[in-house]
Amino acid sequence: MPGILLDTLRGGNLFPRPLWLMRQAGRYLPEYRALRAEKGGFLELVYDSEAAAEITLQPIRRFGFDGAILFSDILIVPYAMGQDLEFLAGEGPRLSPRLVDHALGGLQAVPERLRPIYETVAKVKVALEPGRTLLGFAGSPWTVATYMVAGEGSRDQHATRLMAYRDPAAFAAIIDAVIEVTVDYLSGQIEAGAEAVQLFDSWAGSLAPAEFERWVIAPNARIIAALKARHPDVPVIGFPKGAGEKLAAYARETGADAIGLDETIDPVWASAALPDGLPVQGNFDPLLLESGNAGLEKRAIAVLEAFASRPHVFNLGHGIGQYTPIAHVERLLRAIREWKG
Incomplete structure (x- = not known):
């Protein structure tokens, strides 16, 4: 039984609207804070598969959301x-060493660090x-690269944008x-049981x-095409935060099955x-x-009324x-569940 969220991501214009919240598994929940106090730091939780699975399920038990988002990090x-x-x-x-002053080729891959996430x-x-x-x-390449180059997050991704201009081949x-x-x-993740995936491009708006x-x-188009070749029936959500008027080109050119909208977008x-007919999410x-x-x-x-004529998560x-x-x-959940379209 696929459920209303998966059906919507596949193009169904269904009511009531499916609902989940980005970062729904995390610090606003008292049960998460209790588990973190018991288990230790964030990365320790991510790599404790039992704990990470429990955290992923906590908001489903409390709120009955239609989707469970993996507890991990980009x-x-x-x-x-x-x-x-x-x-x-x-x-x-x-992250260290920073790629602003260290060669990519000097990194030694550790692919076994992915296995606990699949578990x-x-x-x-x-x-x-x-x-x-x-x-x-997963994080989209631009956003992930900003952290890899600078070693940390930044307000305007200055170091990474500068590197991309100065040495586009290296970038x-x-x-x-x-x-x-x-x-x-x-x-x-799909082979382990994920039924849909989302690409987070949190810093897309700086370009x-x-x-x-x-x-x-x-x-993102390359990633989606490769995933579609391997898993043609698994929806991919693209979320280019801050894209603004460039959102339409992203939707047309990436091949994403659904598009995430940040709160600055006029619905x-x-x-x-x-x-x-393209499913949308968020806003x-x-x-x-x-x-x-x-x-x-x-x-x-x-927001619901603005997207009434198309699939909307x-x-x-x-x-x-x-x-x-x-x-x-709980107030938001009631409002969404009670709306009849």
């Missing part, structure tokens, strides 16, 4: 490519009740390497149009600009959810904030 790919990875309290992830997927698949869709994911080699590992990684075409659209514009502002503003339900209905415009009250999520 930086598992560079970690498997040979960079060291650590998460520093209050500072975020760090997590398999454990969730066994435990997930019928009708709930298991979603795998293209990084992108090519990320593509190769990502295709195998997502394929491994000029020509660079967006080269470093966002083209690499009425998006529904008119994107190819007819609700995670900060509105966190705030609990009185207009929360009204805005949720406005209700989701946020990015990840749920760690300080989001449970009661606000």
Whole structure:
């Protein structure tokens, strides 16, 4: 039984709308915080398949979401490519050595670092009740490369953008390497039980149009084509955060089965600009959810109405904030479930 989320990603315009939230398995849940206090740091949880599977399932048990998103991180790919990875309290992830001053060829790949993630997927698949869709994911090459080059996140991806202009051949080699590992990684998740996958391009919005075409659209198109050759029936969601008016070209050229929309996109514009019948996902502002503003339900209905004529997976415009009250999520869930279209 595929479930309403998987059917929607395959092109069904179904009601009520399927619902899941990016980063739904994580810090806003008291059960997650309790498990993390018991088990240790973030990376330790990711590599404890029993714990990671439990975290993946926690929001399904609490809220009954239509999709379970794998608990992991986009930086598992560079970690498997040979960079060291650590998460520093209050500072975020760090990769070393930084490729801004270290050759890609000097990395020693450690592909066994991917195996525990596949084990997590398999454990969730066994435990997930019928009708709930298991979603795998990876970071898109541009976003992953920004961390690999700079060693950390940044506001404007200055070091990576500069490298891409100064030495496009060296940067293209990084992108090519990320593509190769990502295709195998997502394929491994699918073989372990993932029924759909999402490509997160969190920093896509920092690029000029020509660079967006080269470093966002083209690499994602290569990944999707390779995945379709191996797994033709598995939907791929593309999420180029910050793409703005470049979103329509991304949708036309990447071959993605569904397109994720951040909260800055006008849903009425998006529904008119994107190819007819293409499933869309997202668009609700995670900060509105966190705030609990009185207009929360009204805005949720406005998003639903804007996409009433095409397949739509209700989701946020990015990840749920760690300080989001449970009661606000419950309000959103009621509004979505009660809307009849």
